[in-house]
Amino acid sequence: MELLNWLAEPMLYGFMTRALIVTIAAALVCSVLSCWLILMGWSLMGDAVSHAVLPGVALAYIAGVPFSFGAFVFGAGAVALIGVIRSTTNLKSDTVIGVVFTTLFAVGLAIISKTPSQTDLSHILFGNVLGVTDGEFVQVLVLGVITLAAVLFKRRDLTLFAFDRTHAHALGLNTHWLSTLLLGLLALTVVVALQAVGIILVVAMLITPGATAFLLTRRFPVMLTAAAGISVLTAVVGIYASYYWDASTGASVVLAQSAVFTLAYVFAPRRGIIARARVRHAHRPAAAGAVQ
């Protein structure tokens, strides 16, 4: 009974319920996308897109248009710019990504420092899920549903593309289009998650759940489900932590995800360090016996 009260109390406040929904939506969309991102080796791309949206968000506030519009334009623009520079130089991807996103991030900081403080920089950088407006609430939910639906509808093609793009090509699939789709969905996901955890920590939600789930299973559908489950659980933990301990919501969600990752790293059935040590241990006497 006490536990129920403990759980119910924050939800008596409308802004807390709304924060919980936004955080769950953001974490869920991020976690689903993270499964493909980590298999594609695109973690840094996630970092890049999330930082590159800063000028878009700042300009959107100044112009009075929805922040998600500005963020998406700059996220997608960063991806396109990275693609162009990569294909016209011999520079390695991570170099190009690094140059582009730090430049855009700096542009964002410069814009904000030059404009009268209509927007609080710390809200953009670290999220402001407790202060979500009605308009932002609707934006996040609509974009979240669209992104999730698109990813799940195309999930088998995206997995094929991530695993073996030569075969995707051999089947006559348009691999450029699949790559663009995944990057576009990445930009949308970042937009969805900005409110909840802010620009700086979005990348954690885009990597950690997928990485954790990868340690737990060797089946992609299971990985997807595990990542989604972990993200919802940690979103709830984050919201309660911010209510009862007054901790930052974004930081709490990310720390909860890191904790689950650590548990998986230690205890995962096959890939965890304990399981690995056990396998090594079980084989040692047998090998010694064979020598004798």
Place this chain on the structure above:
Amino acid sequence: MRKPAPAQHRRPAREAGAAAPALNIASLTVRYADILALDRVSLGLEQGNICALVGVNGSGKSTLFKAIMGLVSAGTGTVRIFGAGSKAARKNNLLTYVPQSEDVDWTFPVSVHDVVMMGRYGRLGPTRRPHSADREAVDHALEQVGLTSLASRQIGELSGGQRKRAFVARGIAQQARLMLLDEPFAGVDKGSEATLTSLLQRLRADGKTILISTHDLAGIPRFCDEAVLLHRSVLAHGDPAEVLTTENLARAFGEGATSGAA
């Protein structure tokens, strides 16, 4: 010029309109920057034959496969697969390709069964949801390559030779009519090689056309109906016994290579 292939009687009767050659390449030239990899290659393959592609390292075998697949852009020349262009052929599941080395992530969380199922995707709806006929095709393909008992393993948990067979199974499940196999015997033991060649012969009996590159010259006459000797352009094409002569091999491999092989 080349004689009619000896295995023609094996070809099952085909529906009308399917008389186009399995592969017809005309004057194909491919360059990588300043490297001329293929120089005016012309090549026709009849349906229902196994054709060996032979040449030294760097003679352009893999490039030829990639050009057929549309993976490298042809500088000049044309490639027709059953009368269709490369893209149309791929969209219609006419082509399957097992590359020399798979550029895939072996830790990827997919099972052998999942990988073979990917051969069916071109025949499935937009969400690629498989039906029971697709599962049967996958099971059948796995059985043909002898991987049924390993079907639920993660793809990276197979040996090199078993991986090759898994990708061949994917091509079988795809039910493509032209199969391109780039050195499937590399790193494969004699037992697996024999399994694979008898499998190829069964696929030929089903009407498949197979182009296979190999460095195992001695094995070619056993299971191939024709051979192509490549050295940037086609040096000889026809019956294996007539193509793989000492004289031709000397032209393709250089004098040292043939005396070593003899």
